[in-house]
Amino acid sequence: xxTTFNSDRAPLxxxxxxxREKLSxxxxxxxxxxxxxxxxxxxxxxxxxQRIIVVDSFSSDRTAEIAKHLGAEVTQRAFKHQxxxxxxxxxxxxxxxxxxxxxxxxxxFEPSLAAEILKKLPSLPEHVTGGRLKRKVIFRDxxxxxxxxxxxxxxxxxxxxxxxxxxxxxxxxxxxxxxxSITLEADFVDHNLRDIGWWVDKHNRYATRQMVDFINxxxxxxxxxxxxxxxxxxxxxxxxxxxxxxxARAPLYxxxxxxxxxxxxxxxxxxxxxxxxxxxxxxxxxxxxxxxxKIEEARVFIRTHGVDAFxxxxxxxxxxxxxxxxxxxxxxx
Numbered sequence: 001x002x003t004t005f006n007s008d009r010a011p012l013x014x015x016x017x018x019x020r021e022k023l024s025x026x027x028x029x030x031x032x033x034x035x036x037x038x039x040x041x042x043x044x045x046x047x048x049x050q051r052i053i054v055v056d057s058f059s060s061d062r063t064a065e066i067a068k069h070l071g072a073e074v075t076q077r078a079f080k081h082q083x084x085x086x087x088x089x090x091x092x093x094x095x096x097x098x099x100x101x102x103x104x105x106x107x108x109f110e111p112s113l114a115a116e117i118l119k120k121l122p123s124l125p126e127h128v129t130g131g132r133l134k135r136k137v138i139f140r141d142x143x144x145x146x147x148x149x150x151x152x153x154x155x156x157x158x159x160x161x162x163x164x165x166x167x168x169x170x171x172x173x174x175x176x177x178x179x180x181s182i183t184l185e186a187d188f189v190d191h192n193l194r195d196i197g198w199w200v201d202k203h204n205r206y207a208t209r210q211m212v213d214f215i216n217x218x219x220x221x222x223x224x225x226x227x228x229x230x231x232x233x234x235x236x237x238x239x240x241x242x243x244x245x246x247x248a249r250a251p252l253y254x255x256x257x258x259x260x261x262x263x264x265x266x267x268x269x270x271x272x273x274x275x276x277x278x279x280x281x282x283x284x285x286x287x288x289x290x291x292x293x294k295i296e297e298a299r300v301f302i303r304t305h306g307v308d309a310f311x312x313x314x315x316x317x318x319x320x321x322x323x324x325x326x327x328x329x330x331x332x333x
Contacts (some may be wrong), residue, residue: 016150024097024098025048025050028054029042029055030055031063037106037192038105044109045101045109050097055093056075056076058076081168081169083172087164099164101157103188113188117184130182135152136150137190139279140279145271145272147272153173153183155174156188158174171213203283203287204290207290207320219302234297244302247259253289259266260281298307
């Protein structure tokens with residue numbers, strides 16, 4: 001049973017199941033320079049899952065070494081985006097367990113969620129093919145409870161072969177291709193331990209990817225799997241409606257300000273204190289203003305130089321090579 005952690009701020013999140021075999025679950029974790037988080041992540045699930053796969057994007061730190069030491073299988077592959085990398089893992093890692101679990105390196109299970117899965121998973125009926133998990137975000141050691149940010153619920157657990165990953169550059173979802181899902185009661189935690197400068201740099205990259213997905217809806221930069229898009233809309237109708245029909249059609253910049261006011265005032269984000277003020281301002285205002293500014297820049301560039309030149313700009317300036325969009329279920333040869 002793993003109990004050693006890289007940070008004294010990381011709570012023990014491991015559950016042992018005395019007298020019971022591990023559940024038939026494969027955990028997939030994508031990594032790039034995650035030595036600060038990877039031990040905490042693996043330790044939170046290692047006691048009750050059969051297999052842990054780390055798909056590493058050629059980390060320059062000790063991520064791969066630590067993961068192997070903790071019993072994970074490590075494979076390395078160049079990174080395009082999260083959706084592409086995770087779908088590649090589903091298609092190529094020869095998963096033989098009954099279930100697949102998706103977990104990010106800076107996330108971990110609370111003991112109550114591990115215990116709930118141990119109790120409920122073996123008795124689920126066959127028509128239940130997915131488990132939706134509740135995410136708790138910790139920012140600067142503060143649980144962000146308000147602003148409509150908790151609970152955020154995601155499909156993270158599914159029967160092998162029953163889900164694919166939406167091929168988007170940002171905010172991709174796992175989407176069930178058969179059956180139905182249940183929502184578990186306990187939480188998993190998103191708690192990144194890096195500093196605010198790293199957080200800002202990361203969200204700058206995320207804003208570029210959000211821009212790519214947004215502009216693609218306007219000028220068709222790359223192929224969208226329409227069948228997968230319809231499934232995703234059916235499984236998250238309200239959120240998709242707000243994003244694609246309301247937010248996307250509102251004026252640039254104004255929508256970001258209105259969203260922040262809604263989140264911080266009407267959804268009580270101000271109750272999250274000083275850390276919450278920073279989080280909601282950065283993530284709920286600055287980030288969306290940045291996305292809008294990148295969208296505006298892209299529109300101007302396309303009007304002036306054309307779509308083909310924009311493809312080249314993405315590759316040269318942002319290191320985003322759209323190439324041929326992989327569709328779920330297409331294995332590398």
